[in-house]
Amino acid sequence: MKLDGPALYAMMLSASNALNNNREAINNMNVFPVPDGDTGINMSLTLDAVKQIDDPSVKVSDLSKKIASVILRAARGNSGAILSLFFRGMSKAFVDVEEVDSADVARAFRKGTDEAYRAVMNPTEGTILTVMRKCTEAAEQAAAEGRFKGDVRGMFEYIVDIGADALAHTPDQLPILKEVNVVDAGGYGFMTALNGMLAALNKKPVELINTTPATESGEADFANFDTDSITFPYCTECIVEKSEEFAGEDKAEELHKFVGGMGDSVVFAEDDTIIKIHVHTDHPGLVLDKACEYGMLVTVKVENMRKQHSALVASEQEVKEAKEAERAPVIAEPVNEHGFVSVCMGEGVRSTFLDLGVDNTIFGGQTMNPSTQDIIDGVMATPAKNVFVLPNNKNIYLVAVQAAKLVKDRNVIVMETRSVPQGISAMIAYNADASVEENVAMMNDAIAAVKSISVTHAVRDTVIEGERIENGQMLGMLDGKIAHVADTSEECIENIVSGMTNASFVTVFYGEDISEDQANGVVDIISAKLPDAEIVVVNGGQPIYTYIISVE
Amino acid sequence: MFDYVILTDSGSDLTVEQAKELDISLIDLSLLVEGGEPRKNRDVDVKGFYGLLREKKSASTAAVNIQDFLAAMSECVDAGKDVLYIGFSSGLSSTFSAGYNAAQELAEAHPDRKIYAVDTLCASLGQGLIVYLAAKMRLEGKSIEEVRDFVEQNKLNLCHWFTVDDLFFLKRGGRVSAATAVVGTMLGIKPVMHVDNAGKLIKVTTARGRRASIDALAAKIGETGIDPANQTMFICHGDCIEDAEYLAEKIKKDYGVKEVVIGYTGVVIGSHSGPGTLALFYLGTER
Known part of the structure; x- marks a missing residue:
């Protein structure tokens, strides 16, 4: 039995459904109990892109090109990126092929595996990569021995057997897996996809049974939130550069009062040259008109919060449509020399990046990895010839690198920022007068000088390095590794900073559920441990992490 | 006594005492603090000045004008001395330009005298440091040209x-x-x-x-x-x-x-x- 276009498409669709059906199970295999169990979602959303293909009844070569292209752009997270690269490699092997036989399958696995390995700088064994490689080696050997000649189904069945065995052995290669008694989540996802493909070959393709939309994270939270409770729908923000008449401090009290009467969530800041307004209102136009009386508008942003929220609880299809509308291709003329795109979550963190000169931010972080296409869009909306991308998370870096390769008409530089503090430090080090190379060097120095602490809560019971972690306990992470577990954020922070010396500057970004008073309590703890350090506190407003702290 | 005068302006941040010690002449820029009269640099109490800045009072300085330079340089020429003016960066003030023009004008009127002006492209005690080094050279007996060339060659x-x-x-x-x-x-x-x-x-x-x-x-x-x-x-x-x-x-x-x-x-x-x-x-x- 050989394979034609429609049959290949059926396999991909079946693989995509299989991943979708199993995504919760894959999420839960995540090794760390930090709330970033998103491997299943990322892989599922990546393969989901095959549904965008409207006409699968074409030649295998054309179809696989199409598959590679849509999957590559939809890739999210590390496992998603690796999966997309695997299929991209596969599709390259199918160029000039009309019908696939089992030798082609072996070649395709080899090409896919090579592409995936190449993209990962330090390949770790005992992961999805190992499973891919073992499958490939078995397929190649079978092909060399002349087994399964025209029998693609038989070949696939054999590969899946080998893969299942390789997956079962991942805990022997990666001690952390053994410790928490799971197999590698990415490898499991890969095998889920292969099983889906095999099912299609067996004429029993996997149907989609998982009907809850993949809203990626925090579904329950958003769904429980009642749209009607948004009284004033328009989030309106602007910065006014004051005219002569209003120069000086406290000259715009009347404007403050006016804005206060227009809605709620008012933030009004004034110094002697600018006014910054934030208000949720029914009448953004009136607010802006009034603001204009005090000088020139420098920046304006109006967002409909009801729509944003509806989009979050909408069905999968609606999410897609909303995203596409939002994505109405904004392509900015590359007029500037340098531009910046930063991935972040939390209004305070976001506005800090914007104030530091970032052109565009992409919503995303630990539990919500943006896709390749999201990053490409962010880059294209940035009016610069050279665009620096700050992924600010290790799980987003690979996808950002992939996006950089897909952008042809501007130079994209992906900085290896693994945390928000690193991203901020990179921005601070940036010098508009220096060349791209000089800036990369300066930013890398700044990134290397930062230690990042983050605190979040454990989402399940587990044991790591012999230590019991209970659901709900706080996890203090230092540069991405669990450094201390305790009942409160404060204890975690105190313990981690105790081990630090020679710190001169500390920035504390406190999360959306933390009050200013609580944050100041943390400052007292830090200053007791690091008496020589200067400490600043920023309302980061980030979800998931109670605190993100940089120490330099 | 030296046969040439080293003149600098208060952009150098050298104090009157330091100038006296180095035996150099100091010409003043003026300070204008919000709501006050312009005052010569040497008449300003620096600590008090920073107090006003901390109250966010705005302050600005006015360059030395050509008249003041002509007066200061003429005094030296009349006393039979040559003049080396080592001035505040032309990138930050028009003071140097005034000093340079005064030097040119005076040199035309007194072809027998040497009147030089060097734009240090320095500011604050950076200018002060190069003036200090110039004064040390003069003390070692270096000629006006030697000192001028030293400043030119080392200012950057x-x-x-x-x-x-x-x-x-x-x-x-x-x-x-x-x-x-x-x-x-x-x-x-x-x-x-x-x-x-x-x-x-x-x-x-x-x-x-x-x-x-x-x-x-x-x-x-x-x-x-x-x-x-x-x-x-x-x-x-x-x-x-x-x-x-x-x-x-x-x-x-x-x-x-x-x-x-x-x-x-x-x-x-x-x-x-x-x-x-x-x-x-x-x-x-x-x-």
């Missing part, structure tokens, strides 16, 4: 590195944008700046926090300093003597700097950089 080796504590003043002078000043203040970003080869103040890099910014000044000696152990280096401060002393200690310890002279950042630069300005000056391979 006079490194100025400084940092400020409060971005408000740079923002007011239009040197950083309002938005940058707000976020910079919030995040404790301290600019590390210098005076470039065109004699202008530019931001080169940034540091997180005050101590890091001061350490960054010291580290510049490691990058460009020529034989630091045998140099006299100048530090000036905008009413933050403890920071100046910390820096002095640090460069003595890290680089074995022979001698450090600490002074105030005067009103000319201080008006723009504010209290908490800290600057380091030394001879290096390049600015």
